[in-house]
Amino acid sequence: MSDEFYMREALLLARQAQTLGEVPVGALVVQDGIIIGRGFNAPVSRHDPSAHAEMQALRDAAQRLGNYRLPGCTLFVTLEPCLMCAGAIMHARVARVVYGAPDYKTGVCGSVLNIFGEIDSQRFTHHSPLTTHHSPLTTHHSPLTTYQVVRLNHHAEVTGGVLAGECGLLLSHFFAQRRAQQREARE
Numbered sequence: 001m002s003d004e005f006y007m008r009e010a011l012l013l014a015r016q017a018q019t020l021g022e023v024p025v026g027a028l029v030v031q032d033g034i035i036i037g038r039g040f041n042a043p044v045s046r047h048d049p050s051a052h053a054e055m056q057a058l059r060d061a062a063q064r065l066g067n068y069r070l071p072g073c074t075l076f077v078t079l080e081p082c083l084m085c086a087g088a089i090m091h092a093r094v095a096r097v098v099y100g101a102p103d104y105k106t107g108v109c110g111s112v113l114n115i116f117g118e119i120d121s122q123r124f125t126h127h128s129p130l131t132t133h134h135s136p137l138t139t140h141h142s143p144l145t146t147y148q149v150v151r152l153n154h155h156a157e158v159t160g161g162v163l164a165g166e167c168g169l170l171l172s173h174f175f176a177q178r179r180a181q182q183r184e185a186r187e
Helices: 003-019 054-064 084-090 164-186
Strands: 025-031 035-040 074-079 096-101 119-126 129-131 139-143 145-150 157-158
Touching: 003 035, 003 054, 003 074, 003 164, 025 139, 035 054, 054 074, 054 084, 074 164, 084 096, 084 129, 096 164
Parallel strands: 074 096, 096 157
Antiparallel strands: 025 035, 025 074, 119 145, 129 139
8 A cells, every 4th residue: 555545544534633623634553554543633622732643543553552662653644743743653663654744833854843853963072981901090092983963762764745735735724714713703
């Protein structure tokens, strides 16, 4: 199955969120071509700020597998993940993230931040002290060693923009409708 196939499944979940008046975001977790977790945005209806689509899908998959770690799994989501969801994705050790529309306000897979690509662009040098056999008080330094600092302990592969037009259109229509309702309520 293709990324587009799974993203279309995530779009169906996003539409479920929309029917509840939630921001239409859908997500699913796939392992070896099988959908093992599904979720849609529900923070308002569940009175839970962490009830994002990704979190729901990760919880569903973890429950099905009986393990909070999801190595080898791919998360498909219609909107670029936020920082909270990226943290959960890292802790679950999800191998790959595929998102639809970019989120230029809170997206951390490249739009605002690139959390899964967090490698420090600076390099540092390290002196490693060595003691000689002649005297334990004499310290010599080994040659300089240069490291590139990887600041986070897990990095998922990220693919963005899969069916971005369809995913973005669903969100645009939702927010346009919400603004129209708010204008009507004020009048």
